Amino acid sequence: MKTNRREFIKISGTAVGAAAIGASTLTGSLFNWASGSILNQSVPAPTFLERTPTYCEICFWKCAGWVTKNEDGEIWKIEGHKDDPHCNGRLCPRGTGGVGMYYDEDRLKQPLIRVEENGKQVFKEASWEEAFKVIGNKMKAIKEKYGPECMALFTHGSGGKFLGHMLKAYGSPHITAPSFAQCRGPREVAFYSTFGEGVLSPERTDIRDTRCLVLIGSHIGENMHNGQVQEMSEAIDKGATIITVDPRFSTAASKSKFWLPIKPSTDMALLLAWINVIITEEWYDKPYVEKYTFGFDQLTTHIQTYTPEWAYGITSIEPKTIRETAREMANAAPAVIIHPGRHVTWYGDDTQRLRAVAILNALLGSWGRRGGFYFPDKVSVPDFPHPPYPEPKKTWRDLMPGKYNLATEIVSNGICDATIPSPEAACNFKGWIVNGTNLIHTLPDQKKTLAAIEALELLVVIDTMPMEITGYADVILPECTYLERYDAIRNSPHREPVISLRMPATEPKYNSKPDWWIAKELGKELGLDAYFQYKDIEEVLDWELKQIGSSLAEMQKIGVKKFNREYDDLYLIDGQDFEFNTNTGKIELYSTEMANNGFDPMPVYTPHEQPPAGFYRLNYGRAPAHTFSRTSNNPNLVDIMPENELWVNPKVAKQWGIKNGQYVWLKNQDEIISSFSIKVRITERIRWDSVYMAHGFGHSNKKLTRAFGKGASDTELISNVKIDPIMGGTGMRSNFVTLLTKLPEKAASETEKTVES
């Protein structure tokens, strides 16, 4: 076996002596879960409230809820908070099943350090002090040798705020989240270019009052983005028209008046044809377009050739359907939403496709209108005072000059690329801290991710679960779950400003710790005490809450607090003057920003790769009971959905002679074979030119006892990545797979090795 500097290590307990080190650090003192400070045993144990407020960490929607304990004082259930507009008192299956994250016995339990024993790399259990020492020494050396900017933090979740603060104090601005370049980045950039504002999270879509909701590949109902699912349901009750564009008969498609079963990868042609019809038939909102937009004449000229008849040959959607649906949108306008979607990194021209979505909304006058897109508001919560951060000498933009100019956040895959040594550029990133994101299942092109990891001098993983990424770490730090910790105030943009508190419902299990404590202790190790001038998180939260007229004591009681909007400006008032935050101060149908940066100022249609004979486009999406690869070991959610299935059209199944429920392996266009087999689900709900699976399965770490080997990983099969030159997004829908009913011998031995190594 090839010896890597960084071998994948299965997490396992090692020598008993090592374990004793961990336990000994707490001797004679009691870790106070609530304050995170080390207290002596004379302090009485904290008393628990009957129910404690929290906000959910299972996905980014962050619904507020109440944690209730049973008669034995153990966590029993979590229910939604009635005052919270994210959930209106109702959590989704993942939020309800969030208790499983706490009870999961496969959780990380103790800090682990990579050591070499008898020529083999293993993890040794360590005390927190030891772990911080190792990380601190390495980070100090990286700072000395390469500069602090060479450390990067990948984060997805609430802990990022504290760890980010620590990293900025250390001297690096490089804090990145896959939620931008692997997910919603293109829509944010497209909407900024058009309206001077992003769509934000939760999305500012006024679905509850809409008369027409258009979904393009967005599968609300399978994505359980809670408030949005609820509002769609309300819109159905009120008789709104739903138009769904999807090659798959999604749940949303089944609720729709119009389902447009589009040929995959051709959405741009449909959008341009809709724009063509709305302009040609003069169905656009004339006063709105005249008052607020820039570039209507250029757009009119630009779309002349994009007729429904032109689009028919590309999309397989009949011209009369294109016209009829355009008419339906115009009838509903301005209470119409052409939904920007969320995971939109598909083909590499995604920002331009989302520009077409934005333009369509602009023409129909839905931006800033009831039933379209509202103007959200949020409270301004000052950060707990700290000294100014050191000025970084270089940023990621210096490392990739001229690339991804319009990215509004740091491009995660860009950081990954800039970590791999290359002849052209000196290696720029030497250390990663990875928190709450399993990069192996998050970033496409796993070969590249592994090459970057191999080049690192330090990889710290902070997680609750032994995700695949932990196997490559130098140090693993077990964070406690959201049910066992305080976190930053949730401060979200909504119709009314609203804040929410997360507090621990119980003390952390095992030797796990909250991120705020990890950041503070690591900060101290790095000599950054000046940035952590507080005793505990309660002091920070109380100070911050008092700046906005609340307090920690109040929030512990009420959980969620709403504030009044500063102005009555949820929607535009008819005829109101409005300066948009764009170069022209108008909604830019013709984007001056795109033009100035050398990109098409108006979207154009580009054909995308099509599957070769015998291959099918690999489509993937969300399932209501799971979030990414994060929940696939949660006992409560595994009970609902233990594995993903491969959706196959009956015609395709017949050609292959495969049966429903049969397991197959998948091989992609680059000869990559899935590590595990996947159960076939033969269904009419999918086209014959594509297959579909839920994302997040096919875990290869045996320590995830429920998730190991269950289903297949889509990420593993995504090696053809189409980078969006505008903002660095990773287009992932140009991958094609064929079915293997038997695993070839060579692949079988390799798979075995992956699993066993």
Place this chain on the structure above:
Amino acid sequence: MRYAMAIDTKKCVGCSDCVVACQLENKVPIGYCRDWIVETTSGTYPDLTLEFRSERCHHCANAPCVRCCPTGASHIEEGGVVLVTAEKCIGCGACIASCPYDARYPHPDGYVDKCTFCIHKVRKGEQPACVEVCPTHCLYFGDLDDPNSDVSRKIKERKYKRLKTEAGTDPQLYFLI
């Protein structure tokens, strides 16, 4: 008083939240459930229809499980709610065999378990856990004898179907279509 539930199939997205909430509320052991989702697709691509149904015990007015129970553990309580008294149940499984809806399961502790319409919550003026949690608000619970209850109004306003009425069970789940 006649408790019943209406399930709006036009709004249900089949997310299984009702299942998870029930399991936690009623401490149903992992691997078992008192309610579940049925998904039916008909037609051929692209002319398709899809229905999701959140199903559970139908709390039949004429309940075969109650009639066949040798110990009286299965019984009908206030509001027509079909319940099992665990202490009286010998786990013989006759009720499981007699239920046309497959709504009962053998609890590992040796008795037969099923949906109770969360009567412990209803008695406190609350709604069943599945109803309270449903993100699409597609479940309506209440008293059919009260014309103003959610469930009465929905049944009056909308078309509905009941399942396996041919079994003569007079089921009390109404699927709005």
